Amino acid sequence: MAPEEAPRVAPVRPGPSLEIMALLGIPEVRPGDDLAAILLEALGSTPGIPPLRDGDVLVVTQKVVSKAEGAIVDLEGIEPRQEAIEFAISADRDARQVEVVLREARRVVRMEHRVLITETPHGFVCANGGVDASNVGPGTGNIVTLLPVDPDASAGRIREAVRQHHGVDVPVVISDSFGRPWRWGIVDVAIGVSGLLPIENLRGSPDADGRIMKSTVRAVADELASAAELALGKTGGRPAALIRGAAYTRGEGTIREALMPASWDLFR
Protein backbone atom coordinates (compact mmCIF):
# COMPACT_ATOMS: atom_id res chain seq x y z
CA MET A 1 0.00 0.00 0.00
CA ALA A 2 1.48 3.35 -1.04
CA PRO A 3 2.00 5.95 1.72
CA GLU A 4 -0.69 8.22 0.31
CA GLU A 5 -3.12 5.34 0.66
CA ALA A 6 -2.18 4.60 4.27
CA PRO A 7 -5.29 3.64 6.24
CA ARG A 8 -6.93 6.54 7.95
CA VAL A 9 -8.29 5.63 11.36
CA ALA A 10 -10.10 8.72 12.50
CA PRO A 11 -13.43 9.19 14.17
CA VAL A 12 -16.12 10.96 12.19
CA ARG A 13 -18.02 12.99 14.78
CA PRO A 14 -21.80 12.78 14.91
CA GLY A 15 -23.43 15.81 13.43
CA PRO A 16 -26.42 17.25 15.24
CA SER A 17 -28.41 15.62 12.48
CA LEU A 18 -28.08 12.70 10.16
CA GLU A 19 -29.69 12.18 6.79
CA ILE A 20 -30.47 8.95 4.96
CA MET A 21 -31.32 9.29 1.31
CA ALA A 22 -32.57 6.38 -0.78
CA LEU A 23 -31.15 6.19 -4.30
CA LEU A 24 -34.08 6.04 -6.70
CA GLY A 25 -34.61 4.78 -10.20
CA ILE A 26 -32.25 1.81 -9.97
CA PRO A 27 -33.36 -0.72 -12.59
CA GLU A 28 -33.56 -4.49 -12.16
CA VAL A 29 -29.95 -5.66 -11.71
CA ARG A 30 -28.82 -8.70 -13.72
CA PRO A 31 -25.78 -10.97 -13.60
CA GLY A 32 -22.80 -9.23 -15.15
CA ASP A 33 -24.20 -5.71 -14.64
CA ASP A 34 -21.70 -3.08 -13.49
CA LEU A 35 -23.29 -2.34 -10.12
CA ALA A 36 -20.89 0.49 -9.30
CA ALA A 37 -21.81 2.23 -12.55
CA ILE A 38 -25.52 1.74 -11.81
CA LEU A 39 -25.08 3.24 -8.34
CA LEU A 40 -23.07 6.19 -9.69
CA GLU A 41 -25.82 6.84 -12.22
CA ALA A 42 -28.47 6.78 -9.45
CA LEU A 43 -26.35 9.06 -7.23
CA GLY A 44 -26.33 11.56 -10.07
CA SER A 45 -29.97 11.27 -11.06
CA THR A 46 -31.89 10.90 -7.79
CA PRO A 47 -33.62 14.22 -7.06
CA GLY A 48 -32.37 15.79 -3.84
CA ILE A 49 -29.15 13.80 -3.52
CA PRO A 50 -26.45 16.39 -2.85
CA PRO A 51 -22.85 16.16 -4.09
CA LEU A 52 -20.89 13.54 -2.14
CA ARG A 53 -19.04 14.83 0.88
CA ASP A 54 -16.32 13.58 3.17
CA GLY A 55 -18.01 11.56 5.95
CA ASP A 56 -20.81 10.17 3.78
CA VAL A 57 -21.47 6.42 3.82
CA LEU A 58 -23.11 4.36 1.08
CA VAL A 59 -25.22 1.35 2.11
CA VAL A 60 -26.02 -1.23 -0.59
CA THR A 61 -28.33 -4.18 0.03
CA GLN A 62 -27.04 -7.70 -0.54
CA LYS A 63 -29.50 -8.71 -3.20
CA VAL A 64 -28.33 -6.33 -5.93
CA VAL A 65 -24.71 -7.18 -5.11
CA SER A 66 -25.40 -10.90 -5.39
CA LYS A 67 -27.35 -10.46 -8.60
CA ALA A 68 -24.68 -8.30 -10.26
CA GLU A 69 -21.98 -10.76 -9.23
CA GLY A 70 -23.97 -13.74 -10.44
CA ALA A 71 -24.24 -15.21 -6.95
CA ILE A 72 -27.54 -16.81 -7.88
CA VAL A 73 -28.74 -20.37 -8.33
CA ASP A 74 -31.48 -21.70 -10.55
CA LEU A 75 -33.37 -24.27 -8.47
CA GLU A 76 -34.23 -26.06 -11.72
CA GLY A 77 -31.83 -28.97 -11.75
CA ILE A 78 -31.03 -28.96 -8.01
CA GLU A 79 -31.49 -32.48 -6.56
CA PRO A 80 -32.42 -32.19 -2.88
CA ARG A 81 -31.02 -34.75 -0.46
CA GLN A 82 -33.45 -36.72 1.72
CA GLU A 83 -32.79 -34.51 4.76
CA ALA A 84 -33.68 -31.40 2.73
CA ILE A 85 -36.89 -33.02 1.47
CA GLU A 86 -37.99 -33.97 4.98
CA PHE A 87 -37.21 -30.56 6.43
CA ALA A 88 -38.91 -28.81 3.52
CA ILE A 89 -42.10 -30.78 4.10
CA SER A 90 -42.10 -30.01 7.83
CA ALA A 91 -41.38 -26.31 7.21
CA ASP A 92 -43.50 -25.72 4.09
CA ARG A 93 -40.42 -24.83 2.02
CA ASP A 94 -38.95 -25.63 -1.35
CA ALA A 95 -36.69 -28.67 -0.81
CA ARG A 96 -34.33 -27.49 -3.53
CA GLN A 97 -33.82 -24.18 -1.72
CA VAL A 98 -33.10 -26.09 1.51
CA GLU A 99 -30.59 -28.16 -0.45
CA VAL A 100 -28.83 -24.99 -1.65
CA VAL A 101 -28.67 -23.71 1.95
CA LEU A 102 -27.08 -26.99 3.09
CA ARG A 103 -24.59 -26.96 0.22
CA GLU A 104 -23.55 -23.39 1.08
CA ALA A 105 -23.25 -24.07 4.83
CA ARG A 106 -19.99 -24.47 6.69
CA ARG A 107 -22.00 -25.74 9.67
CA VAL A 108 -25.68 -26.35 10.44
CA VAL A 109 -26.45 -24.57 13.71
CA ARG A 110 -30.12 -25.52 14.02
CA MET A 111 -32.45 -27.44 11.74
CA GLU A 112 -35.68 -28.03 13.59
CA HIS A 113 -39.08 -26.46 14.29
CA ARG A 114 -39.23 -24.94 10.78
CA VAL A 115 -36.03 -22.99 11.49
CA LEU A 116 -32.84 -23.55 9.51
CA ILE A 117 -29.84 -21.64 10.85
CA THR A 118 -26.42 -22.19 9.34
CA GLU A 119 -22.95 -20.73 9.51
CA THR A 120 -21.88 -19.48 6.12
CA PRO A 121 -18.34 -19.77 4.75
CA HIS A 122 -17.90 -16.10 5.76
CA GLY A 123 -18.67 -17.02 9.38
CA PHE A 124 -22.14 -15.41 9.50
CA VAL A 125 -24.69 -17.34 11.52
CA CYS A 126 -28.05 -16.67 9.95
CA ALA A 127 -31.37 -18.11 8.87
CA ASN A 128 -31.19 -20.06 5.62
CA GLY A 129 -27.54 -19.18 5.18
CA GLY A 130 -28.54 -15.92 3.53
CA VAL A 131 -30.15 -17.80 0.62
CA ASP A 132 -33.21 -15.84 -0.41
CA ALA A 133 -35.93 -15.79 -3.04
CA SER A 134 -37.67 -12.44 -2.51
CA ASN A 135 -37.06 -9.57 -4.91
CA VAL A 136 -34.93 -11.53 -7.33
CA GLY A 137 -36.71 -10.08 -10.33
CA PRO A 138 -39.87 -10.69 -12.33
CA GLY A 139 -40.34 -14.10 -13.91
CA THR A 140 -37.59 -15.66 -11.82
CA GLY A 141 -39.63 -18.00 -9.68
CA ASN A 142 -36.89 -20.60 -9.49
CA ILE A 143 -33.95 -18.28 -8.85
CA VAL A 144 -32.47 -17.74 -5.38
CA THR A 145 -29.63 -15.43 -4.41
CA LEU A 146 -26.62 -16.55 -2.38
CA LEU A 147 -24.49 -14.20 -0.29
CA PRO A 148 -21.68 -12.54 -2.24
CA VAL A 149 -18.49 -14.61 -2.07
CA ASP A 150 -16.47 -11.78 -0.51
CA PRO A 151 -18.76 -8.92 0.60
CA ASP A 152 -15.83 -6.78 1.83
CA ALA A 153 -14.38 -6.93 -1.68
CA SER A 154 -17.81 -6.11 -3.15
CA ALA A 155 -17.93 -3.02 -0.91
CA GLY A 156 -14.35 -2.14 -1.86
CA ARG A 157 -15.09 -2.20 -5.58
CA ILE A 158 -18.03 0.18 -5.18
CA ARG A 159 -15.97 2.47 -2.90
CA GLU A 160 -13.16 2.57 -5.43
CA ALA A 161 -15.51 3.39 -8.31
CA VAL A 162 -17.07 6.22 -6.29
CA ARG A 163 -13.61 7.53 -5.37
CA GLN A 164 -12.47 7.49 -8.96
CA HIS A 165 -15.61 9.16 -10.24
CA HIS A 166 -16.27 11.72 -7.50
CA GLY A 167 -12.86 12.10 -5.86
CA VAL A 168 -14.41 11.46 -2.43
CA ASP A 169 -13.56 8.41 -0.31
CA VAL A 170 -17.02 7.19 0.78
CA PRO A 171 -17.08 4.07 2.96
CA VAL A 172 -19.45 1.37 1.71
CA VAL A 173 -21.54 -1.09 3.74
CA ILE A 174 -23.20 -4.15 2.16
CA SER A 175 -26.33 -5.00 4.17
CA ASP A 176 -28.59 -7.99 4.59
CA SER A 177 -31.58 -8.83 6.81
CA PHE A 178 -30.80 -11.15 9.73
CA GLY A 179 -32.93 -12.47 12.57
CA ARG A 180 -31.71 -12.50 16.17
CA PRO A 181 -32.24 -15.09 18.90
CA TRP A 182 -34.56 -13.75 21.63
CA ARG A 183 -35.87 -10.89 19.50
CA TRP A 184 -38.61 -11.33 16.99
CA GLY A 185 -38.26 -10.07 13.44
CA ILE A 186 -35.33 -9.19 11.26
CA VAL A 187 -33.09 -6.13 11.11
CA ASP A 188 -30.57 -5.16 8.48
CA VAL A 189 -26.95 -5.75 9.49
CA ALA A 190 -23.65 -5.35 7.69
CA ILE A 191 -22.22 -8.33 5.78
CA GLY A 192 -19.39 -6.40 4.12
CA VAL A 193 -17.59 -3.10 4.66
CA SER A 194 -14.89 -1.00 3.08
CA GLY A 195 -13.43 2.21 4.47
CA LEU A 196 -14.75 2.09 8.02
CA LEU A 197 -14.35 0.05 11.17
CA PRO A 198 -17.49 -2.09 11.59
CA ILE A 199 -16.81 -2.39 15.32
CA GLU A 200 -15.78 0.58 17.40
CA ASN A 201 -14.18 -0.31 20.68
CA LEU A 202 -14.87 2.42 23.21
CA ARG A 203 -13.27 0.47 26.03
CA GLY A 204 -11.02 2.87 27.85
CA SER A 205 -12.81 5.94 26.46
CA PRO A 206 -14.34 8.30 29.00
CA ASP A 207 -18.12 8.62 29.06
CA ALA A 208 -19.93 11.96 29.53
CA ASP A 209 -18.99 11.99 33.22
CA GLY A 210 -15.34 11.12 32.66
CA ARG A 211 -15.95 7.54 33.84
CA ILE A 212 -13.91 5.05 31.81
CA MET A 213 -16.21 2.73 29.85
CA LYS A 214 -15.20 -0.87 30.39
CA SER A 215 -17.07 -2.76 27.77
CA THR A 216 -18.73 -0.59 25.16
CA VAL A 217 -18.13 -2.09 21.75
CA ARG A 218 -20.32 -0.31 19.22
CA ALA A 219 -21.44 -2.29 16.16
CA VAL A 220 -21.67 0.83 14.05
CA ALA A 221 -21.78 -0.88 10.63
CA ASP A 222 -24.83 -2.86 11.74
CA GLU A 223 -26.50 0.35 12.89
CA LEU A 224 -25.75 2.01 9.55
CA ALA A 225 -27.36 -0.97 7.80
CA SER A 226 -30.44 -0.82 10.04
CA ALA A 227 -30.77 2.92 9.60
CA ALA A 228 -30.63 2.61 5.81
CA GLU A 229 -33.38 -0.02 5.88
CA LEU A 230 -35.76 2.59 7.30
CA ALA A 231 -35.42 4.55 4.06
CA LEU A 232 -35.31 1.49 1.79
CA GLY A 233 -38.07 -0.77 3.13
CA LYS A 234 -38.47 -4.45 2.40
CA THR A 235 -40.62 -4.57 -0.69
CA GLY A 236 -37.76 -3.89 -3.10
CA GLY A 237 -36.97 -1.28 -5.70
CA ARG A 238 -34.71 0.68 -3.35
CA PRO A 239 -31.43 -1.18 -2.97
CA ALA A 240 -29.09 1.60 -1.80
CA ALA A 241 -28.97 4.67 0.41
CA LEU A 242 -26.54 7.47 1.15
CA ILE A 243 -26.05 8.32 4.84
CA ARG A 244 -24.72 11.74 5.80
CA GLY A 245 -23.79 12.84 9.32
CA ALA A 246 -23.34 9.49 11.09
CA ALA A 247 -20.69 9.00 13.76
CA TYR A 248 -18.23 6.25 12.79
CA THR A 249 -14.53 5.58 12.53
CA ARG A 250 -12.68 5.42 9.24
CA GLY A 251 -10.22 2.64 8.65
CA GLU A 252 -9.50 -0.41 6.56
CA GLY A 253 -11.93 -2.59 8.46
CA THR A 254 -13.33 -5.98 7.51
CA ILE A 255 -16.64 -7.55 8.43
CA ARG A 256 -14.70 -10.39 10.06
CA GLU A 257 -14.26 -7.99 13.01
CA ALA A 258 -18.04 -8.15 13.50
CA LEU A 259 -18.08 -11.91 14.00
CA MET A 260 -18.27 -13.09 17.59
CA PRO A 261 -14.93 -14.68 18.46
CA ALA A 262 -15.52 -18.41 18.88
CA SER A 263 -14.22 -18.32 22.46
CA TRP A 264 -16.95 -15.79 23.38
CA ASP A 265 -19.77 -17.61 21.64
CA LEU A 266 -21.64 -19.35 24.42
CA PHE A 267 -24.00 -21.03 22.00
CA ARG A 268 -21.45 -22.82 19.88
Added chain:
Amino acid sequence: MAPEEAPRVAPVRPGPSLEIMALLGIPEVRPGDDLAAILLEALGSTPGIPPLRDGDVLVVTQKVVSKAEGAIVDLEGIEPRQEAIEFAISADRDARQVEVVLREARRVVRMEHRVLITETPHGFVCANGGVDASNVGPGTGNIVTLLPVDPDASAGRIREAVRQHHGVDVPVVISDSFGRPWRWGIVDVAIGVSGLLPIENLRGSPDADGRIMKSTVRAVADELASAAELALGKTGGRPAALIRGAAYTRGEGTIREALMPASWDLFR
Protein backbone atom coordinates in the same frame (compact mmCIF):
# COMPACT_ATOMS: atom_id res chain seq x y z
CA MET B 1 -61.02 4.20 24.80
CA ALA B 2 -63.09 6.92 23.19
CA PRO B 3 -63.89 6.50 19.47
CA GLU B 4 -61.71 9.49 18.53
CA GLU B 5 -58.81 7.71 20.19
CA ALA B 6 -59.37 4.43 18.35
CA PRO B 7 -56.02 2.89 17.47
CA ARG B 8 -54.75 3.83 14.05
CA VAL B 9 -53.01 1.02 12.26
CA ALA B 10 -51.72 2.60 9.11
CA PRO B 11 -48.42 2.33 7.31
CA VAL B 12 -46.27 5.45 7.21
CA ARG B 13 -44.58 5.31 3.81
CA PRO B 14 -40.84 5.78 3.57
CA GLY B 15 -39.89 9.20 2.30
CA PRO B 16 -37.11 9.39 -0.25
CA SER B 17 -35.07 10.67 2.67
CA LEU B 18 -35.05 10.30 6.41
CA GLU B 19 -33.64 12.69 8.97
CA ILE B 20 -32.43 11.98 12.49
CA MET B 21 -31.94 14.99 14.69
CA ALA B 22 -30.35 14.78 18.14
CA LEU B 23 -31.99 16.91 20.82
CA LEU B 24 -29.29 19.08 22.33
CA GLY B 25 -28.82 20.87 25.63
CA ILE B 26 -30.56 18.26 27.78
CA PRO B 27 -29.23 18.66 31.32
CA GLU B 28 -28.28 15.87 33.71
CA VAL B 29 -31.55 14.07 34.54
CA ARG B 30 -32.24 13.28 38.20
CA PRO B 31 -34.80 11.11 39.99
CA GLY B 32 -38.16 12.84 40.06
CA ASP B 33 -37.42 15.07 37.07
CA ASP B 34 -40.25 15.54 34.59
CA LEU B 35 -38.56 13.91 31.60
CA ALA B 36 -41.37 14.77 29.20
CA ALA B 37 -41.05 18.45 30.12
CA ILE B 38 -37.28 18.27 29.64
CA LEU B 39 -37.70 16.71 26.20
CA LEU B 40 -40.33 19.27 25.20
CA GLU B 41 -37.96 22.05 26.25
CA ALA B 42 -35.15 20.50 24.16
CA LEU B 43 -37.47 20.05 21.17
CA GLY B 44 -38.18 23.77 21.36
CA SER B 45 -34.63 24.96 21.95
CA THR B 46 -32.43 22.71 19.77
CA PRO B 47 -31.28 24.73 16.75
CA GLY B 48 -32.54 23.26 13.52
CA ILE B 49 -35.30 21.07 14.98
CA PRO B 50 -38.39 21.81 12.88
CA PRO B 51 -41.97 21.88 14.19
CA LEU B 52 -43.23 18.36 14.87
CA ARG B 53 -45.03 16.72 12.01
CA ASP B 54 -47.27 13.73 11.53
CA GLY B 55 -45.04 10.67 10.94
CA ASP B 56 -42.20 11.85 13.21
CA VAL B 57 -40.86 9.42 15.82
CA LEU B 58 -39.09 10.32 19.05
CA VAL B 59 -36.38 7.95 20.34
CA VAL B 60 -35.33 8.32 23.99
CA THR B 61 -32.46 6.32 25.49
CA GLN B 62 -33.10 4.14 28.52
CA LYS B 63 -30.74 5.84 30.89
CA VAL B 64 -32.54 9.17 31.16
CA VAL B 65 -35.87 7.35 31.49
CA SER B 66 -34.53 5.18 34.31
CA LYS B 67 -32.96 8.15 36.06
CA ALA B 68 -36.09 10.29 35.86
CA GLU B 69 -38.20 7.39 37.12
CA GLY B 70 -35.80 6.65 39.96
CA ALA B 71 -34.98 3.19 38.55
CA ILE B 72 -31.52 3.42 40.08
CA VAL B 73 -29.73 1.57 42.86
CA ASP B 74 -26.96 2.81 45.14
CA LEU B 75 -24.48 -0.06 45.40
CA GLU B 76 -23.54 1.23 48.85
CA GLY B 77 -25.38 -1.13 51.15
CA ILE B 78 -25.84 -3.98 48.63
CA GLU B 79 -24.62 -7.28 50.12
CA PRO B 80 -23.49 -9.56 47.31
CA ARG B 81 -24.18 -13.29 47.57
CA GLN B 82 -21.25 -15.71 47.30
CA GLU B 83 -22.07 -16.55 43.66
CA ALA B 84 -21.94 -12.84 42.78
CA ILE B 85 -18.59 -12.41 44.54
CA GLU B 86 -17.06 -15.36 42.70
CA PHE B 87 -18.34 -14.28 39.30
CA ALA B 88 -17.23 -10.69 39.94
CA ILE B 89 -13.69 -11.84 40.69
CA SER B 90 -13.54 -14.01 37.56
CA ALA B 91 -14.97 -11.24 35.40
CA ASP B 92 -13.27 -8.17 36.97
CA ARG B 93 -16.62 -6.67 37.99
CA ASP B 94 -18.18 -5.05 41.03
CA ALA B 95 -19.78 -7.91 43.00
CA ARG B 96 -22.55 -5.59 44.21
CA GLN B 97 -23.51 -4.78 40.63
CA VAL B 98 -23.58 -8.51 39.83
CA GLU B 99 -25.82 -8.96 42.88
CA VAL B 100 -28.23 -6.31 41.57
CA VAL B 101 -28.34 -8.06 38.17
CA LEU B 102 -29.19 -11.38 39.86
CA ARG B 103 -31.89 -9.78 42.02
CA GLU B 104 -33.50 -8.19 38.96
CA ALA B 105 -33.35 -11.39 36.89
CA ARG B 106 -36.31 -13.62 36.13
CA ARG B 107 -33.86 -16.23 34.83
CA VAL B 108 -30.09 -16.51 34.43
CA VAL B 109 -29.41 -17.52 30.83
CA ARG B 110 -25.59 -17.70 30.99
CA MET B 111 -23.14 -16.91 33.79
CA GLU B 112 -19.72 -18.02 32.65
CA HIS B 113 -16.62 -16.84 30.79
CA ARG B 114 -17.05 -13.28 32.12
CA VAL B 115 -20.47 -13.07 30.49
CA LEU B 116 -23.67 -12.62 32.50
CA ILE B 117 -26.85 -12.86 30.44
CA THR B 118 -30.22 -12.78 32.16
CA GLU B 119 -33.87 -12.58 31.26
CA THR B 120 -35.43 -9.49 32.80
CA PRO B 121 -38.95 -9.37 34.24
CA HIS B 122 -39.97 -7.72 30.94
CA GLY B 123 -38.77 -10.79 29.04
CA PHE B 124 -35.67 -9.17 27.52
CA VAL B 125 -32.64 -11.44 27.30
CA CYS B 126 -29.59 -9.21 27.65
CA ALA B 127 -26.17 -8.78 29.16
CA ASN B 128 -26.25 -7.79 32.82
CA GLY B 129 -30.04 -7.57 32.80
CA GLY B 130 -29.79 -4.01 31.50
CA VAL B 131 -28.11 -2.89 34.74
CA ASP B 132 -25.55 -0.26 33.80
CA ALA B 133 -23.11 2.19 35.37
CA SER B 134 -21.98 4.36 32.44
CA ASN B 135 -23.30 7.88 32.07
CA VAL B 136 -25.24 7.94 35.33
CA GLY B 137 -23.99 11.40 36.22
CA PRO B 138 -20.94 13.02 37.77
CA GLY B 139 -19.97 11.96 41.29
CA THR B 140 -22.20 8.89 41.17
CA GLY B 141 -19.60 6.17 41.22
CA ASN B 142 -21.80 3.78 43.16
CA ILE B 143 -25.05 4.32 41.29
CA VAL B 144 -26.33 1.91 38.64
CA THR B 145 -29.46 2.22 36.54
CA LEU B 146 -32.04 -0.54 36.18
CA LEU B 147 -34.37 -0.87 33.22
CA PRO B 148 -37.60 1.13 33.59
CA VAL B 149 -40.33 -0.99 35.22
CA ASP B 150 -42.70 -0.60 32.27
CA PRO B 151 -40.90 0.96 29.28
CA ASP B 152 -44.06 0.96 27.12
CA ALA B 153 -45.73 3.11 29.78
CA SER B 154 -42.66 5.36 29.92
CA ALA B 155 -42.94 5.83 26.16
CA GLY B 156 -46.67 6.44 26.46
CA ARG B 157 -46.24 9.23 29.00
CA ILE B 158 -43.78 11.08 26.77
CA ARG B 159 -46.02 10.58 23.74
CA GLU B 160 -49.02 11.94 25.65
CA ALA B 161 -47.09 15.00 26.85
CA VAL B 162 -45.95 15.74 23.30
CA ARG B 163 -49.50 15.30 22.00
CA GLN B 164 -50.91 17.66 24.61
CA HIS B 165 -48.23 20.27 24.03
CA HIS B 166 -47.85 20.14 20.25
CA GLY B 167 -51.11 18.58 19.12
CA VAL B 168 -49.22 15.96 17.10
CA ASP B 169 -49.31 12.23 17.88
CA VAL B 170 -45.61 11.29 17.72
CA PRO B 171 -44.78 7.62 18.45
CA VAL B 172 -42.07 7.16 21.07
CA VAL B 173 -39.39 4.45 21.26
CA ILE B 174 -37.32 3.85 24.42
CA SER B 175 -33.93 2.43 23.38
CA ASP B 176 -31.12 0.54 25.06
CA SER B 177 -27.86 -1.06 23.90
CA PHE B 178 -27.96 -4.86 23.61
CA GLY B 179 -25.40 -7.39 22.43
CA ARG B 180 -26.30 -10.23 20.06
CA PRO B 181 -25.08 -13.83 19.98
CA TRP B 182 -22.82 -14.46 16.95
CA ARG B 183 -22.25 -10.77 16.26
CA TRP B 184 -19.67 -8.75 18.10
CA GLY B 185 -20.55 -5.41 19.66
CA ILE B 186 -23.78 -3.79 20.77
CA VAL B 187 -26.55 -2.06 18.86
CA ASP B 188 -29.40 0.00 20.19
CA VAL B 189 -32.75 -1.79 20.20
CA ALA B 190 -36.21 -0.84 21.42
CA ILE B 191 -37.20 -1.73 24.98
CA GLY B 192 -40.45 0.23 24.97
CA VAL B 193 -42.80 1.71 22.38
CA SER B 194 -45.95 3.75 22.16
CA GLY B 195 -47.88 4.64 19.04
CA LEU B 196 -46.28 2.25 16.58
CA LEU B 197 -46.05 -1.47 15.88
CA PRO B 198 -42.55 -2.62 16.87
CA ILE B 199 -42.85 -5.63 14.58
CA GLU B 200 -44.25 -5.33 11.09
CA ASN B 201 -45.39 -8.57 9.59
CA LEU B 202 -45.01 -8.44 5.83
CA ARG B 203 -45.99 -12.08 5.41
CA GLY B 204 -48.49 -12.19 2.64
CA SER B 205 -47.44 -8.82 1.22
CA PRO B 206 -46.17 -8.74 -2.33
CA ASP B 207 -42.52 -7.86 -2.93
CA ALA B 208 -41.32 -5.65 -5.80
CA ASP B 209 -41.95 -8.45 -8.29
CA GLY B 210 -45.41 -9.31 -6.99
CA ARG B 211 -44.07 -12.44 -5.29
CA ILE B 212 -45.76 -13.02 -1.92
CA MET B 213 -43.23 -12.75 0.90
CA LYS B 214 -43.50 -15.75 3.17
CA SER B 215 -41.51 -14.77 6.20
CA THR B 216 -40.52 -11.14 6.32
CA VAL B 217 -41.09 -9.80 9.81
CA ARG B 218 -39.50 -6.37 10.10
CA ALA B 219 -38.27 -5.30 13.54
CA VAL B 220 -38.79 -1.64 12.76
CA ALA B 221 -38.64 -0.31 16.33
CA ASP B 222 -35.20 -1.87 16.74
CA GLU B 223 -34.07 -0.24 13.51
CA LEU B 224 -35.38 3.14 14.68
CA ALA B 225 -33.39 2.71 17.90
CA SER B 226 -30.21 1.77 16.01
CA ALA B 227 -30.63 4.66 13.59
CA ALA B 228 -31.02 7.14 16.45
CA GLU B 229 -27.82 5.85 18.06
CA LEU B 230 -25.87 7.02 15.00
CA ALA B 231 -26.82 10.61 15.87
CA LEU B 232 -26.54 10.17 19.64
CA GLY B 233 -23.31 8.20 20.12
CA LYS B 234 -22.33 6.34 23.23
CA THR B 235 -20.44 8.89 25.28
CA GLY B 236 -23.55 10.53 26.69
CA GLY B 237 -25.00 14.00 26.67
CA ARG B 238 -27.39 13.20 23.83
CA PRO B 239 -30.23 11.07 25.15
CA ALA B 240 -32.95 11.66 22.54
CA ALA B 241 -33.46 12.09 18.83
CA LEU B 242 -36.30 12.99 16.50
CA ILE B 243 -36.64 10.82 13.38
CA ARG B 244 -38.50 12.16 10.36
CA GLY B 245 -39.32 10.21 7.23
CA ALA B 246 -39.01 6.60 8.45
CA ALA B 247 -41.29 3.86 7.17
CA TYR B 248 -43.25 2.26 10.01
CA THR B 249 -46.78 1.29 10.95
CA ARG B 250 -48.84 3.22 13.49
CA GLY B 251 -50.78 1.33 16.10
CA GLU B 252 -51.07 0.64 19.79
CA GLY B 253 -48.12 -1.74 19.86
CA THR B 254 -46.23 -3.08 22.83
CA ILE B 255 -42.61 -4.14 23.05
CA ARG B 256 -43.83 -7.59 24.11
CA GLU B 257 -44.48 -8.18 20.39
CA ALA B 258 -40.71 -7.94 19.86
CA LEU B 259 -39.93 -10.81 22.22
CA MET B 260 -39.23 -14.15 20.59
CA PRO B 261 -42.14 -16.47 21.39
CA ALA B 262 -40.84 -19.17 23.74
CA SER B 263 -41.85 -21.91 21.31
CA TRP B 264 -39.57 -20.38 18.64
CA ASP B 265 -36.61 -19.81 20.91
CA LEU B 266 -34.24 -22.64 20.07
CA PHE B 267 -31.81 -21.58 22.77
CA ARG B 268 -34.16 -21.77 25.72
